[in-house]
Amino acid sequence: MSRSLAVPARMDAIDLARMDAAAEFVRTHDTAAALAAVLPTLTIAERLAVAGRCRFSHTAVLVFPHGLTELSGALADRGLVAGPSVPSVVVRRRLAQRHGRTADRMDVRIVRAPVLSRDGKHCDIEIFASLPTADPDSENIAALERAAAHEQHLGLAVTTVDEVEIAGLRALLTRRAGMHSDGGGYNDHEDLTVLYFRADATDRPYQRLELHIAGDHPGMLSAHLAEADDPRTRLLRLLTGAWATQALSATAALGVADRLAARPGSSVTDLALSTGTDGDSLHRLLRYLADLGIVRTRDDGYELTDTGRLLAESADQSLHPIALLYGGAFYQSFAHLDHSLRTGRPGFDHYFGSHHFEYFTATPASAELFDSAMAASASIFGQVTDLIDLTPAHTVVDIAGGNGALLACLLRAAPHLHGILFEREATLTTARPALDRAGCLSRCELVAGDFTRSVPTGGDIYLLSRVLHDWDDDRCHRILATCAAAMPAHAELYVVERLLPDSSAPSLAPAWDVHMLCNVGGRERTLAHYRDLFAAVGLDLCETQQLPMDFTLMRVKPRSV
Numbered sequence: 001m002s003r004s005l006a007v008p009a010r011m012d013a014i015d016l017a018r019m020d021a022a023a024e025f026v027r028t029h030d031t032a033a034a035l036a037a038v039l040p041t042l043t044i045a046e047r048l049a050v051a052g053r054c055r056f057s058h059t060a061v062l063v064f065p066h067g068l069t070e071l072s073g074a075l076a077d078r079g080l081v082a083g084p085s086v087p088s089v090v091v092r093r094r095l096a097q098r099h100g101r102t103a104d105r106m107d108v109r110i111v112r113a114p115v116l117s118r119d120g121k122h123c124d125i126e127i128f129a130s131l132p133t134a135d136p137d138s139e140n141i142a143a144l145e146r147a148a149a150h151e152q153h154l155g156l157a158v159t160t161v162d163e164v165e166i167a168g169l170r171a172l173l174t175r176r177a178g179m180h181s182d183g184g185g186y187n188d189h190e191d192l193t194v195l196y197f198r199a200d201a202t203d204r205p206y207q208r209l210e211l212h213i214a215g216d217h218p219g220m221l222s223a224h225l226a227e228a229d230d231p232r233t234r235l236l237r238l239l240t241g242a243w244a245t246q247a248l249s250a251t252a253a254l255g256v257a258d259r260l261a262a263r264p265g266s267s268v269t270d271l272a273l274s275t276g277t278d279g280d281s282l283h284r285l286l287r288y289l290a291d292l293g294i295v296r297t298r299d300d301g302y303e304l305t306d307t308g309r310l311l312a313e314s315a316d317q318s319l320h321p322i323a324l325l326y327g328g329a330f331y332q333s334f335a336h337l338d339h340s341l342r343t344g345r346p347g348f349d350h351y352f353g354s355h356h357f358e359y360f361t362a363t364p365a366s367a368e369l370f371d372s373a374m375a376a377s378a379s380i381f382g383q384v385t386d387l388i389d390l391t392p393a394h395t396v397v398d399i400a401g402g403n404g405a406l407l408a409c410l411l412r413a414a415p416h417l418h419g420i421l422f423e424r425e426a427t428l429t430t431a432r433p434a435l436d437r438a439g440c441l442s443r444c445e446l447v448a449g450d451f452t453r454s455v456p457t458g459g460d461i462y463l464l465s466r467v468l469h470d471w472d473d474d475r476c477h478r479i480l481a482t483c484a485a486a487m488p489a490h491a492e493l494y495v496v497e498r499l500l501p502d503s504s505a506p507s508l509a510p511a512w513d514v515h516m517l518c519n520v521g522g523r524e525r526t527l528a529h530y531r532d533l534f535a536a537v538g539l540d541l542c543e544t545q546q547l548p549m550d551f552t553l554m555r556v557k558p559r560s561v
């Protein structure tokens with residue numbers, strides 16, 4: 001029953017319904033269920049890693065009572081007991097910033113009311129009570145805040161104060177769970193650091209998550225706040241993606257990365273002299289590269305970060321050729337994405353006048369760069385080797401295997417194997433010396449041909465790595481049909497591709513799908529799409545295995561009759 005108040009209630013039906021929903025959520029969830037609800041894109045193992053370092057502690061709402069008496073009454077009406085109030089620091093400042101005021105013109109208190117979670121653990125609903133002030137706009141602000149519900153969140157109490165573990169948690173939330181920093185702060189009244197995260201997805205009961213950490217952690221907090229861009233800043237950062245591509249590509253092309261790899265701590269003067277660049281311009285580039293996380297300062301010079309090291313040609317599994325390709329031909333063609341969007345045809349063909357395979361054939365230097373760029377992802381190939389049982393096989397046929405990097409991995413892992421590299425004549429020219437350098441040429445047959453017409457028969461294992469995504473469904477059917485026709489009944493086909501996720505899970509595949517649209521004329525696909533392509537030519541998808549860099553290995557077999 002509602003209590004009679006001396007003044008009419010200020011809290012409205014929205015405030016009360018939000019408090020009810022917050023309490024009900026706590027009663028019906030435990031830590032595992034709460035994490036599943038707000039972090040649906042994490043794998044079970046990742047959620048277990050979060051649960052190992054956090055416990056579900058509260059749900060939070062912002063409401064607008066006249067004062068704490070009205071709030072306590074509303075809580076009592078719901079069978080809840082208001083705990084003592086504490087001044088809010090972080091939410092008060094956020095409210096002030098949103099409405100262009102100084103924090104001293106806002107009065108926000110934190111009141112917690114205990115509620116047992118589904119597993120009987122002590123949790124709270126955390127209520128931010130924004131009290132009226134002399135500000136003539138108080139009621140307008142209350143209405144705007146009620147409509148936007150900016151402060152609703154689900155709170156996790158972090159059970160570790162180890163900053164490395166907390167950094168790992170932040171990385172899981174931002175890189176794997178698709179959340180981004182939504183600010184935070186330190187409340188000295190409670191000696192608590194809070195880090196807020198927000199997901200743009202609307203398919204979850206709380207879009208915001210709070211990590212609630214005992215003590216003051218200024219370094220961690222400032223790193224988190226630096227990532228909390230407002231939408232305008234975030235969009236501006238995205239719009240400068242082309243600048244980042246060129247900065248990285250120039251760093252690779254001019255040998256800056258290699259010089260830094262050879263001489264970590266080099267001064268700008270030394271770097272400029274050794275790379276033939278202008279000192280002031282190079283200095284400005286290095287400052288941008290530091291912002292991008294590619295270099296960092298050391299004494300009075302610079303050194304590469306782990307990410308930056310991959311730009312050096314000399315690096316193990318270097319991405320140098322990819323930097324040159326993405327900053328070169330594929331950069332120029334990406335400027336014609338609008339053509340692809342209007343016509344469904346590659347911007348590359350529109351700009352260069354021919355399909356990229358033909359263009360690369362006609363310009364051998366670009367062809368070599370393309371083949372090296374493909375081989376630069378060879379780090380995934382090592383893992384493919386571990387996932388295929390090579391023992392019973394005699395012959396591996398790599399269809400459109402580029403310069404033979406994957407085939408060489410398999411042949412090196414299994415000295416009894418014989419390999420066939422099936423490629424276009426032009427690519428075999430660069431593949432031969434590459435296989436020779438890998439020490440595999442003597443066990444390899446190089447066969448030139450067109451995979452839409454026929455491929456070598458009699459293999460035990462067939463490979464199609466990053467081939468199908470180059471083509472539309474009709475061409476894929478043709479390629480797969482020639483493979484199916486050549487494969488003995490016992491043979492297996494292994495397909496490497498990036499799968500489009502079924503959910504909003506973060507993945508490299510959507511970006512590469514647009515790249516395929518604009519540069520190649522192909523597409524990335526979901527697992528179900530691939531299964532249908534295989535089924536249409538009598539092949540069955542048997543198994544999938546996850547590879548690094550969001551690739552998947554699919555095992556496919558001829559359907560037994």
Ligand SMILES: C[S@@+](CC[C@H](N)C(=O)[O-])C[C@H]1O[C@@H](n2cnc3c(N)ncnc32)[C@H](O)[C@@H]1O
Pocket residue numbers: 357374375399400401402403406422423424427449450451452464465466467470
């Ligand atoms: C994206 S690359 C993949 C290379 C390699 N499998 C890898 O994963 O690194 C696609 C390859 O398909 C080859 N290719 C294109 N058209 C072909 C055709 N009609 N017959 C055989 N190979 C072809 C290209 O030469 C190129 O090396």
